[in-house]
Amino acid sequence: MTEAYSLEDKISNIRSAIRTLTSDTYNKDHQSLLKAESELKNPDSRTLEAYLESRYQEEQSKTLSRNPFDNQQRCNYDFIRDEKNFSNTSFQGPHSNKIISSFTSDDIKDMSSFKINENRENTELTLLLEHERENIRKLEQRVIKKDEIIASMNARQATLTEEIMNLRKNYCDEEIEEYKSIISSLQEKLEKYTNQINYLQGQVQKNSMPPEIKKSQIDELVNRIGSLERQNAELLSNNNELSLFTNRLKQDQSLIIDLRYQLEKKDKQIYDLMQENKELAFRLNEANNAKKDPSQDYREYKMKEEIARLKHINLELTEKGTIRHRSRENERERSKSRKRSCSSNKTITDISNYLKCQGSDIIPRLHKLKRCEKLQIRLEQLLKDLAPQNIILSTKDIWKCIRKVIEEYLVIKKKLDGGDFARRIALLLGVSETDSYDEVKKICEERKNVNALMSKIKKMLSLSPHAALREVEDTIDEKV
Numbered sequence: 001m002t003e004a005y006s007l008e009d010k011i012s013n014i015r016s017a018i019r020t021l022t023s024d025t026y027n028k029d030h031q032s033l034l035k036a037e038s039e040l041k042n043p044d045s046r047t048l049e050a051y052l053e054s055r056y057q058e059e060q061s062k063t064l065s066r067n068p069f070d071n072q073q074r075c076n077y078d079f080i081r082d083e084k085n086f087s088n089t090s091f092q093g094p095h096s097n098k099i100i101s102s103f104t105s106d107d108i109k110d111m112s113s114f115k116i117n118e119n120r121e122n123t124e125l126t127l128l129l130e131h132e133r134e135n136i137r138k139l140e141q142r143v144i145k146k147d148e149i150i151a152s153m154n155a156r157q158a159t160l161t162e163e164i165m166n167l168r169k170n171y172c173d174e175e176i177e178e179y180k181s182i183i184s185s186l187q188e189k190l191e192k193y194t195n196q197i198n199y200l201q202g203q204v205q206k207n208s209m210p211p212e213i214k215k216s217q218i219d220e221l222v223n224r225i226g227s228l229e230r231q232n233a234e235l236l237s238n239n240n241e242l243s244l245f246t247n248r249l250k251q252d253q254s255l256i257i258d259l260r261y262q263l264e265k266k267d268k269q270i271y272d273l274m275q276e277n278k279e280l281a282f283r284l285n286e287a288n289n290a291k292k293d294p295s296q297d298y299r300e301y302k303m304k305e306e307i308a309r310l311k312h313i314n315l316e317l318t319e320k321g322t323i324r325h326r327s328r329e330n331e332r333e334r335s336k337s338r339k340r341s342c343s344s345n346k347t348i349t350d351i352s353n354y355l356k357c358q359g360s361d362i363i364p365r366l367h368k369l370k371r372c373e374k375l376q377i378r379l380e381q382l383l384k385d386l387a388p389q390n391i392i393l394s395t396k397d398i399w400k401c402i403r404k405v406i407e408e409y410l411v412i413k414k415k416l417d418g419g420d421f422a423r424r425i426a427l428l429l430g431v432s433e434t435d436s437y438d439e440v441k442k443i444c445e446e447r448k449n450v451n452a453l454m455s456k457i458k459k460m461l462s463l464s465p466h467a468a469l470r471e472v473e474d475t476i477d478e479k480v
Helices: 002-021 026-039 045-066 105-116 118-206 211-291 294-323 328-340 342-355 359-386 395-416 420-429 436-460 469-479
Strands: 077-079 098-100
Touching: 211 359, 211 420, 211 436, 211 469, 342 359, 359 395, 420 436, 436 469
Parallel strands: none
Antiparallel strands: 077 098
16 A cells, blocks of 8 residues: 555646646646556656656657757756655665756757667667566465464364364373272282281191191091091992983973873773763663663663672672672572572683683773783774874783883883992991981082182182192192
8 A cells, every 4th residue: 555655646746746837738647657657567667757858858859859059058857856765776766865867969969869779778768567466466475374274273273273282181080090999909919918918827827737747637638538538439329320320310200290191091091981872872761761662671770680680699709809808698599599599600711712711700800901901902992192193003012011111110220220220339438338328418418518629728828719739738748
């Protein structure tokens, strides 16, 4: 702003000087100055000074040409230059101290030579102005970029400052928490070490006895530990055998439970069939009563008497089979009842011949056959249930399966019942077979006590709970 203001002052001063010099050529000069200002937006003061001087010289030359013989006329013009701002590039117009004297003919010639070089200087001035404009434009762009960079850097600095403050705060909090955790862990370790020191001091006070007594006690403990370890190994082997035996017993027990369940199931089926048979018999009787055939009444009556008599005989035979003694009166009644009907005697004879027994053994044999039949039906159904589907088992196949199962069961039972295992345990313990269980129980209790004692000894010697017996002995030998 100061440079533009000084330049305008210069131009105004130059114009006032021109007005005082030549009033008739003011308009022409004014137009030429406007043209120069339009061509040169940022005029140089030295160029304007040269231009004005050239115009002044032209006017003087014109005046002299109009009055060539008026040598007595002298024209004096004063131009004042500011002494404060005097320089080769600063022209203040009529304020300068330059005094323009009258021109001679030689001076006019010099001014004409200066006018010849005016165009060339104007061209150079134009190039210089273009160069300066480019420099000013670059400087303005640099200033704009600089301002943008400064603004972005200020914003970045503010964000970085805030991040640094947050990081410092978080870092301080993390360090405080870390130090607190370290202090708490160190306090726990200190308490632990204090307890260990107190415990060791107590153990040292307890063990403050003569070394001879310690050695004797240690030898005794080592011997006892060795014997207990041997007993423990034997008991472990016996325990393994007992576990195998118990597993076999559990398997047999599960098999027996399954068989019992199957038998109960078959008994229920038999009971249902018997109830169904009774119901069918009742329906048959009702159907027979509904027919009411007169020709069969007599035969039905006789059949009922025969059935009642046979039921009576069956009852007597049942009592004989269950009580296994018969009184003479019942024997007489039975003999009398046989004589009553030849057909019944014949039936009984056929039954006894079929069963291959005496007449008195018919009922027990029938009961036995009934039980055998029930057992046969149950076993047959069991084998059919256990056998794969779509396989029909014959009576021979059923018998083979039952025989094989019974043989295997007898072999297992022979090995387990009164076998070598119980006898060997009794021989090892030096007791009878009946007392072997109590001895084994005592040994198990002693084994628990020995394990507790060993754990205490290992703890006293600062050994791990899983340390071997050899390691315990070596530690004791080192301390002795």
